[in-house]
Amino acid sequence: MIYFPKQLKSQPLADKKPPVVDLPGHLSLxxxxxxxLFRLLPGLRKGREYWAFHAGRSTEVERDLHIQVSVTxxxxYTTTLDISQSRADKTEPKIVVRxxxxxxxxxxxxxxxxxxWFHHYSYPNPKMYQPDEKLALNRFLGEWLTYCRELGYACRENCEEVLVTKK
Known part of the structure; x- marks a missing residue:
């Protein structure tokens, strides 16, 4: 006979509530x-298909993120973008945004x-996704786009030269 202390005895399982998905919050995000994206990528509505820029606070360009965006x-009614970033000799993951x-x-x-991705995952799961993986990724995209907008600067090859003459 196996003895279980009183606090370790199995308790009836409580009714599991279905996961709550914040659909309005996800849609607004x-x-x-x-x-x-439209503020960060000028010319997207006019058919431009490639952008490259740096983002970061470093005084050395090699330490900043180099970001490339292309229309694939x-x-x-839809446009698909490939977004990649790299720094020094390290390549970061590639993001596809629709x-x-x-x-x-x-x-x-x-x-x-x-x-x-599913709207909700049990945790832990075989791929170690967060319970709200899809929402978390789109939240990250928003934060990353804000970072690029605030700390980004254009690569020289993407800028037009403007000749200014003194009078």
């Missing part, structure tokens, strides 16, 4: 990301070859 697919022009929303559809 995707809307904000859409506008953040364009349709009447813009939905009719809904004016943007969301991450792939992160370093991971895609098709």
């Amino acid at each position: 995707c809307e904000m990301n859409y506008y953040r 697919d364009e349709a009447p 813009l939905y022009h009719d809904a004016e929303m943007a969301e991450i559809v792939s992160w370093d070859n991971h895609r098709n």
Whole structure:
């Protein structure tokens, strides 16, 4: 016979509540990301297909993030962007973002070859996703776009030269 101390005896399982998904919050986050992308990438509406810039506070360009954004697919209602960043000799994960022009929303559809996330995961899980992985990735995208907007600067090859003459 096995003896269980009183506090370790199995208790009936409480009714599990379904996970709460903040759909309005997620949709508003995707809307904000859409506008953040258009502010960060001038010419996106006019058909431009490539951007490159640096972001960071370092005085040495090698220590800053080098960001490249390219349009990989364009349709009447959607645009797909590949976003990659690197620093020195280190390559960071690649992000694929889809813009939905009719809904004016943007969301991450792939992160370093991971895609098709569920709205909620039990934790722990085999891939160690967060319980709200999809929301967390889109929240990260918003913070990252804000960082690039505040601390980014254009690469010289993307700038037009303007000749100024003194009078």
